[in-house]
Amino acid sequence: WNAAEATGSGTGVLGDTKTFETTYSGGTYYLWGQSRGEGIKTHHAKNASYTSPKLPGTLISSTTNTFTDGAAVDAHAYAEKVYDYYKLVHGRNSYDGNGAAIVSSVHVGRSWNNAAWIGTQMVYGDGDGMTFRPLSGDLDVVAHELTHAVTDTTADLIYQNESGALNESMSDIFAAMVDSDNWLIGEDVYTPNIPGDALRSMSDPAAYGDPDHYSKRYTGNEDNGGVHINSGINNKACYLIAQGGTHYGVTVTGIGRDKTAKIYYRALTVYLHPSSTFADMRQAAVQAATDLYGASSPEVQAVKNAYTAVGVN
Numbered sequence: 001w002n003a004a005e006a007t008g009s010g011t012g013v014l015g016d017t018k019t020f021e022t023t024y025s026g027g028t029y030y031l032w033g034q035s036r037g038e039g040i041k042t043h044h045a046k047n048a049s050y051t052s053p054k055l056p057g058t059l060i061s062s063t064t065n066t067f068t069d070g071a072a073v074d075a076h077a078y079a080e081k082v083y084d085y086y087k088l089v090h091g092r093n094s095y096d097g098n099g100a101a102i103v104s105s106v107h108v109g110r111s112w113n114n115a116a117w118i119g120t121q122m123v124y125g126d127g128d129g130m131t132f133r134p135l136s137g138d139l140d141v142v143a144h145e146l147t148h149a150v151t152d153t154t155a156d157l158i159y160q161n162e163s164g165a166l167n168e169s170m171s172d173i174f175a176a177m178v179d180s181d182n183w184l185i186g187e188d189v190y191t192p193n194i195p196g197d198a199l200r201s202m203s204d205p206a207a208y209g210d211p212d213h214y215s216k217r218y219t220g221n222e223d224n225g226g227v228h229i230n231s232g233i234n235n236k237a238c239y240l241i242a243q244g245g246t247h248y249g250v251t252v253t254g255i256g257r258d259k260t261a262k263i264y265y266r267a268l269t270v271y272l273h274p275s276s277t278f279a280d281m282r283q284a285a286v287q288a289a290t291d292l293y294g295a296s297s298p299e300v301q302a303v304k305n306a307y308t309a310v311g312v313n
């Protein structure tokens with residue numbers, strides 16, 4: 001009995017209609033795309049915890065090839081978009097560069113205000129409806145999570161203190177490169193009753209209480225040593241490299257999103273290592289920009305000025 005490739009459609013978390021790859025087998029259509037690497041599969045966790053052996057759960061199906069589970073539709077369609085970004089822009093075949101299958105589970109936990117890469121797959125909570133709505137409903141969340149998998153298979157940045165903040169920042173950076181119409185993270189699913197806010201801002205980390213200068217870094221033990229807090233320092237540097245600006249009196253001439261993405265992709269995949277610090281990050285970005293654009297290029301100058309602007313020398 002063959003598993004035939006098909007094109008399904010469905011409604012996302014925000015009520016928008018989208019199409020995506022499905023597979024037809026035995027009279028049923030499944031959220032299983034076969035054309036990208038070893039495939040993209042989206043499962044229903046039925047409220048199992050992210051630590052449960054029941055994951056990934058049941059492959060989501062429909063008898064009509066129309067899907068009404070918004071969280072599932074978005075997890076699946078956005079996984080395709082993130083796969084395509086890494087393949088087309090960076091020549092990377094899936095998160096491991098070797099076409100690894102991309103597996104997601106939605107409806108993980110109960111009212112769970114979280115999303116994660118658990119080492120083998122992506123998991124998405126439904127949110128409690130106040131802090132979050134279903135978290136796969138934002139393209140930058142899906143890109144953030146899948147980038148954790150890219151990081152784990154490349155620099156493998158240790159998830160605590162400065163290397164952990166860089167790990168988090170890499171995920172925010174590529175989230176912003178994929179969801180490329182703003183520098184906010186999570187804005188489509190965060191606080192559904194409050195318009196215009198976000199979980200984090202790369203253009204102004206301080207808008208959400210995160211540091212935008214190394215001198216303001218968090219040095220406590222919360223959040224694995226502030227991995228989601230101190231990410232703001234590197235996020236701001238990335239924003240300045242792309243868009244330019246004057247920050248604490250230091251002026252950066254922006255080089256645009258596309259060149260910035262190439263610099264960070266090369267830094268992540270060639271130069272960063274598990275215990276990299278913020279100082280290592282500056283050197284990795286300078287070296288990547290030098291490799292790509294030349295030592296005396298405006299791109300290298302932008303990288304140097306941006307890291308100086310956020311207090312990393």
Ligand SMILES: Cc1cccc(C(=O)O)c1OC(=O)C1CC1
Binds near residue numbers: 114186
């Ligand atoms: C919502 C959430 C909670 C805890 C960890 C993460 C995590 O993946 O680090 C998380 O997801 C994000 O940060 C995505 C970008 C919005």
Ligand SMILES: [Ca+2]
Binds near residue numbers: 176179182184186187
């Ligand atoms: Ca965004």
Ligand SMILES: [Zn+2]
Binds near residue numbers: 144148168171
């Ligand atoms: Zn993260």
